[in-house]
Amino acid sequence: MTLTRVQKSGLGYAFFGVFLFSGSLPLTKLALQGYDPFFTAFARPLIAGTLAIPLMVRARAFKLPRQLWRSMIYVTIGAAFSWPIFIALALQRSTSAHVAVIAAVMPLVTAIMSVIKSKRKVGTQFWIASSLGTLLLILFALSRGGANGENGVADLLTLAAVLGSSFCYVEGANLTKHMPGWQVISWVVILAIPLSAVGAIFTFSHTHHLYQFHWNALIGLLAIGFSSMYIGFFAWYRGLKDLGVAHGSQVQQLQAIMTLGWSALFLHEQITFGTVLSACGIVICVLWALTTVISV
Numbered sequence: 211m212t213l214t215r216v217q218k219s220g221l222g223y224a225f226f227g228v229f230l231f232s233g234s235l236p237l238t239k240l241a242l243q244g245y246d247p248f249f250t251a252f253a254r255p256l257i258a259g260t261l262a263i264p265l266m267v268r269a270r271a272f273k274l275p276r277q278l279w280r281s282m283i284y285v286t287i288g289a290a291f292s293w294p295i296f297i298a299l300a301l302q303r304s305t306s307a308h309v310a311v312i313a314a315v316m317p318l319v320t321a322i323m324s325v326i327k328s329k330r331k332v333g334t335q336f337w338i339a340s341s342l343g344t345l346l347l348i349l350f351a352l353s354r355g356g357a358n359g360e361n362g363v364a365d366l367l368t369l370a371a372v373l374g375s376s377f378c379y380v381e382g383a384n385l386t387k388h389m390p391g392w393q394v395i396s397w398v399v400i401l402a403i404p405l406s407a408v409g410a411i412f413t414f415s416h417t418h419h420l421y422q423f424h425w426n427a428l429i430g431l432l433a434i435g436f437s438s439m440y441i442g443f444f445a446w447y448r449g450l451k452d453l454g455v456a457h458g459s460q461v462q463q464l465q466a467i468m469t470l471g472w473s474a475l476f477l478h479e480q481i482t483f484g485t486v487l488s489a490c491g492i493v494i495c496v497l498w499a500l501t502t503v504i505s506v
Contacts, residue, residue: 220458227444228446231446232464232466234434235309241430244427245431248295252294254290254435254438255290255398258435262395271396282398296367297313303363304364316376321457324454379446386450392443394447
């Protein structure tokens with residue numbers, strides 16, 4: 211069916227969020243050149259907090275309704291700790307291409323969690339489009355060297371990261387019914403700061419002598435703190451709210467293609483004809499999934 215005006219707006223927001231998220235893996239890999247995996251994870255909320263706290267003070271939005279605390283804590287665990295820690299540990303043990311193979315199931319996992327939680331009906335065509343898109347993503351990642359760097363522990367860590375991230379997407383989108391998406395992620399960041407500060411100080415004091423300072427690593431760390439941890443969620447949560455979590459999550463299938471674009475731009479990686487075909491196939495699957503929205 212044709213997307214409504216609100217759904218089209220949601221598509222634009224979701225696309226922009228994914229665009230900002232797409233640099234997460236290469237930027238994390240960059241940060242790991244100069245920092246411990248746990249430090250990169252704990253530093254994210256601290257960096258994002260330099261934006262979140264002033265914005266929340268300006269909006270005078272420091273009162274969180276009691277009934278939302280449990281969901282907010284769940285989202286904080288998933289967004290601020292689960293994904294950053296598990297994905298950094300996975301990248302330490304494997305290549306970003308191989309990790310991308312496992313992480314490719316995230317849009318499908320998010321859709322399944324959303325349908326279970328909301329009991330919202332989606333048609334058979336949606337599941338076919340979503341599954342086909344996931345398959346193309348895996349084949350795409352394998353063609354980019356994702357079969358290399360195989361590591362059972364890294365695979366389990368990536369799956370844990372995917373489950374945590376998918377869950378926080380669903381819970382976070384549900385919280386946008388009560389407050390704007392930027393306030394949701396701001397609360398997540400603020401709630402994560404105390405534990406993150408302790409964790410960052412502890413890990414840095416015990417691991418900094420093992421690494422040499424690199425400007426590239428610092429740039430990567432700051433980028434994931436500002437973009438992947440914070441600004442990207444502004445658009446992402448708005449997109450999931452307007453488009454629906456199950457359908458909005460399918461836009462994330464484009465993330466692998468965008469990540470390759472960043473790699474080509476900054477790392478001068480080659481884009482092959484097969485890559486272009488894969489990108490076209492994934493785009494078709496995403497559009498197919500988006501046009502199967504069923505009103506309830």
